[in-house]
Amino acid sequence: MPDATHARIEDLVLRADEAVRQAEKRAADRQHPRGKLTVRERVERFVDPGSFVQIDAFTRHRGGEDDRPYGDGIVAGHATVDGRPVCLYAQDFAVFGGSLGEASAATAQKVLDLAVKIGCPVVGINDGGGARIQEGVAALAGYAGLARRHAAASGVVPQISLILGPCAGGAVYTPALTDFTVVVRKTSYMVVTGPDVVRAATGVEATLDELGGADTNATVSGNAHHLADDEDDALDWVRTLLGFLPANNRDPVPEYADDTSPGLTATDYELRGIVPDSENAAYDVTEVVSRVVDDGDLLAVHDGFARNMFCAFGRVAGRTVGVVANQPAHNAGVLDIDASEKAARFVRFCDAFGIPILTFADVPGYLPGVEQERGGIIRRGAKLVYAYSEATVPLVTVVVRKAYGGGYAVMGSKHLGADVNLAWPTARIAVVGAEGAVQVLHRRELAGLSGAARAEREREIADRLRHSHSSPYLAAELGYVDAVIDPADTRVAVARALRLLRGKTVGVPFRKHGNIPL
Incomplete structure (x- = not known):
């Protein structure tokens, strides 16, 4: 390779790396004060070191030349977790508030298609404001297309969603289609409509936490399968979960050494x-x-x-x-x-x-x-x-x-x-139960008794029924x-x-x- 070409390629790589570093610094400045990790920190902590391979890193949304960041607010690809393949996509809240546009939706859909093709679990890390308003129906089409793929993948590969920030409107339905959903205390929200809309439509005053905070989703509505204390806890729970699951519906469950003692302990x-x-x-x-x-x-x-x-x-x-x-x-x-x-x-x-x-x-x-x-x-x-x-x-x-x-x-x-x-x-x-059976089967006999005599007779009949009927x-x-x-x-x-x-x-x-x- 000529020296000039080599130098040009090296310069392009350095510029791309610098752009990623600058974007990560901006993301850290926004996320860390909120007690949240950046999108790349999440990915790196979740997967095996050095295993993540990103796809669509240079995709950009349609439109003018200004404010068209590479990746379009999503980091996606494939990696390994404990040595086993996994596909994943993660919304970047630092880019357009993590909203989903036509380009980022296409990337997420591509990841789901890949997971089904190769037969491995897919993990979605959600932290965004829903459909990107500026892109109109194209953004809505992106969510619908993503939902259709989740439905098609259901029962084929395990699907897991982490809600690590806001998730509102139509955006909540794609995680709801997956097999397991994880939320984090204090930072995760899942709502179809927020407090202002609820107040305007019904006159009822409710806080965002009451409507769709992490505790509400994990304990009242049942939308979440695990309530994590922080993001590391959430990522760790998903890693542990993957260790119990087969890669797809045709693979056997993971097998470990059978050290079951034949004798009693x-x-x-x-x-x-x-x-x-x-x-x-x-x-x-x-x-x-x-x-x-x-x-x-x-x-x-x-x-x-x-x-x-x-x-x-x-x-x-x-x-x-x-x-x-x-x-x-x-x-x-x-x-x-x-x-x-x-x-x-x-x-x-x-x-x-x-x-x-x-x-x-x-x-x-x-x-x-x-x-x-x-x-x-x-x-x-x-x-x-x-x-x-x-x-x-x-x-x-x-x-x-x-x-x-x-x-x-x-x-x-x-x-x-x-x-x-x-x-x-x-x-x-x-x-x-025996006590209930006594009241139904012997009500006439018991009607003629009262006080201690009735209580004693009820106990006698109940003891007999336990042996003769249950x-x-x-x-x-x-x-x-x-x-x-x-x-x-x-x-x-x-x-x-x-x-x-x-x-x-x-x-x-x-x-x-x-x-x-x-």
Whole structure:
């Protein structure tokens, strides 16, 4: 190569590097005072060192020659996380407020197309003001095109969104189409309309935090799957999540060394003492689950929302499982609208990506009440029934304490297609609890008693019904429970079942898709 050409190329490279440095300095001046990282700092902290390859670095929006920054406010490309490929795009708030224009939308769409082609997860880092007003319908078309690609990629590759700044208007719907969304305290906002619009349209006064702050989205609306303390926490959670997920819907789940001890350990015996004898006493189901999964390692999903249902990723015998469990520590682990939808979506994600589902049932049934009925508990609760019924991945269920009424049927019962169903000897499986059955089946007898005599008779009948109507051995007689096991044997029994089911095949009749409840 001639010296002159070499010098010219070297000069162009130096000028480009200097332009990037200057842009990064301007971005740091804007972002750091807000407690936020710059777009390149985010990318660098998220991916493996030196692995990021940027695409469309020189793309620019259409228009005049002035104020046409390279990249058009988005940094996108591919990299590795823990050695595994990932595609990503990140909005740059320092350029046009991170708004999406025709050029930046095309770049984001290109990244999604690439992720589907090569079969790897895609991560979107959102920090922008929505569609770029100056570009009009072209910006709106960009969001619509991005949404269409998210929908097409759903169930094909894992899709994860981080909301690290404002996200408003139509911009909120593309993250809502992805599988997991992460927000950060104090800096993340997701709203369709802001306080001014709400006030003008309805007369209601509400702050931005009340409408769409991080806490609201993570605990009230359920739009966010993880509430991070800061951006590093958010990025770390996503890295951890990717470690549990396959690259796409055709790849197997990540596999680690299977060091499951065939013999019982001291931790196994602890399972005998965690669950209280009383059906109504609260306890933390994670104390049970953590003693069954490898190394007690769990990554909770949607942990702040519908806390009466616990969903998490863990590993059993070295392979990823999705855990679904009633949480008696919150509202007795009852099934309601939010818990049903939370678990249904998690089950469907696991099924789409070949992740076995491990269910722990301790449920008093569905939550009664006018609010639940008018809110659509029938159609929305049916989503969980549908999700389990349609699932073809290995399904293992453990009835820990009680499983009453529709709650028994819904929580991974044999009748919905579960492969292996286990129960502890202290489990109770029935239409209603013994105390409730007494009032229905023996109301005439009890009507003639009062005071201490009635209370004593109720206790006697309830004790009898526990043995004659709700014993797990009765369900085992009918084949609805495959084995009644010592709680200390749970870890070994679950691992054995999941190993057995690794080769599970299911003959599913051909159809385009089913129709989820309204």
